[in-house]
Amino acid sequence: MGCSPFPPSRPDMELKLLPSLPPSEACFACRGCCVFLTSDAPWIPYFRKEEINQAIIAGISQNAFPSQQGSHIIPVSHGDAFRCPALDPDTHSCTIYNVRPLDCFIYPFILMWDRAHKMIFLTLHEACPFVFTQTNPLPETLVCRGADLTLMLQMPQMIESLRAHPGMIMATQPDTILIAPLDRLTKVMTN
Numbered sequence: 001m002g003c004s005p006f007p008p009s010r011p012d013m014e015l016k017l018l019p020s021l022p023p024s025e026a027c028f029a030c031r032g033c034c035v036f037l038t039s040d041a042p043w044i045p046y047f048r049k050e051e052i053n054q055a056i057i058a059g060i061s062q063n064a065f066p067s068q069q070g071s072h073i074i075p076v077s078h079g080d081a082f083r084c085p086a087l088d089p090d091t092h093s094c095t096i097y098n099v100r101p102l103d104c105f106i107y108p109f110i111l112m113w114d115r116a117h118k119m120i121f122l123t124l125h126e127a128c129p130f131v132f133t134q135t136n137p138l139p140e141t142l143v144c145r146g147a148d149l150t151l152m153l154q155m156p157q158m159i160e161s162l163r164a165h166p167g168m169i170m171a172t173q174p175d176t177i178l179i180a181p182l183d184r185l186t187k188v189m190t191n
Helices: 011-017 024-030 049-057 102-106 140-152 156-164 183-190
Strands: 046-048 070-072 076-078 081-083 109-113 120-125 176-181
Touching: 046 049, 046 102, 049 070, 102 109, 109 140, 109 176, 120 140, 120 183, 140 176, 156 183
Parallel strands: none
Antiparallel strands: 046 070, 076 081, 109 120, 120 176
């Protein structure tokens, strides 16, 4: 395995230095992200307080957030479904891509509680076509990204941010692959 260590000093900032994954061409070919079957789907992205402020500056209405302190964005009607208000329905591109929230940035990885709500895991959304076509075995790019995220999401600054925003950690969902337990994050979140 050729993963190179990525030791960030500010994980909330340094995450943005990781290369885009999945690659843009895979995302633009999919058109599944940012569109939801229901207005309360668990996949709707969560924005931390500072991310809400950045999204508003980038043009998203403050009415898209039920709480300015941190919340899931309120999706808008999109035919028979719903879409993130940051998604341009004509180009299927993100209008706030450069300031997208951590929840979107780490996707197809997801922070998720186990069924018993006792352990938080870094998981991989198997329904993402980029992941679905590459799961036996997982390619090195996904394994290395999982290792980077496992390290970065458990650094003290990131743990404090996630502690303030527990809504970013979703309940167990189908079509996910457990990548790594997040022991330090779990310890803080369960105390």
